[in-house]
Amino acid sequence: MIDVEYRGMRIQIGDNDTEYLGYFQAARQHRLVMKQCTACGLMRFPPGAACPWCQSLAWRWQEVSGKGTIYSYEIVYHAIQPGFRDVTPYPVVVVELDEQKDVPNPGDGLRLVANLVDAQFRPEAEANVAIGKRVEVVFQDISEDFALPQFKLSDEPPPGPVWQFPL
Numbered sequence: 790m791i792d793v794e795y796r797g798m799r800i801q802i803g804d805n806d807t808e809y810l811g812y813f814q815a816a817r818q819h820r821l822v823m824k825q826c827t828a829c830g831l832m833r834f835p836p837g838a839a840c841p842w843c844q845s846l847a848w849r850w851q852e853v854s855g856k857g858t859i860y861s862y863e864i865v866y867h868a869i870q871p872g873f874r875d876v877t878p879y880p881v882v883v884v885e886l887d888e889q890k891d892v893p894n895p896g897d898g899l900r901l902v903a904n905l906v907d908a909q910f911r912p913e914a915e916a917n918v919a920i921g922k923r924v925e926v927v928f929q930d931i932s933e934d935f936a937l938p939q940f941k942l943s944d945e946p947p948p949g950p951v952w953q954f955p956l
C-alpha cells in the first residue's frame with residue numbers, strides 16, 4: 790500500500806493494484822519498468838491487465854533504459870489542480886522510449902506522459918521544449934516509499950528535426 794501526499798493531493802495505490810503498485814515500487818528504487826508479456830515478449834504502457842497484441846494475461850516487470858524522445862508536448866498555463874498553481878507554466882511531455890520503437894508495427898511505441906523538469910525538479914523552460922529532443926528519466930523522491938518518474942532533457946543531440954510551438 791502506497792499512501793502519500795503530493796502537492797496537496799492524496800495518492801493511494803492499494804496492494805491489490807497490480808497495474809501500478811509494482812511500477813511505483815520500482816520507481817522508488819529509481820528503476821523504470823514496463824509490463825512485458827511473457828507469451829509474445831512485447832512490453833506495454835499503460836500497464837493494462839492483458840497484452841494488447843496477443844491477449845495473454847501472463848506478464849512480468851521489465852526494466853527499460855528510461856531514454857527516449859519527446860513525441861509530443863503541451864504547456865500548462867492554467868493548473869486545474871491547485872497544487873500545481875505555483876509552478877505554472879509547466880511542460881507536460883509524451884515521451885517515446887527507445888525500446889520497442891515501431892514494434893510490432895510502424896508507428897507503435899512505448900509512450901508515457903510525464904513532467905519535463907530541470908535538475909532541481911522545477912519545470913523546464915518552454916523555450917527549451919521541442920518535439921524530437923532527447924530526454925531521460927529522473928526519479929523525484931516524494932516520500933520514504935514513493936518516487937515519481939519524471940523526465941529531463943539529455944545531453945544527446947536530437948536524432949532528427951525538432952519542432953516546437955511558435956513562442
Ligand SMILES: [Zn+2]
Nearest residue numbers: 826829840843
Ligand atoms: Zn503478448
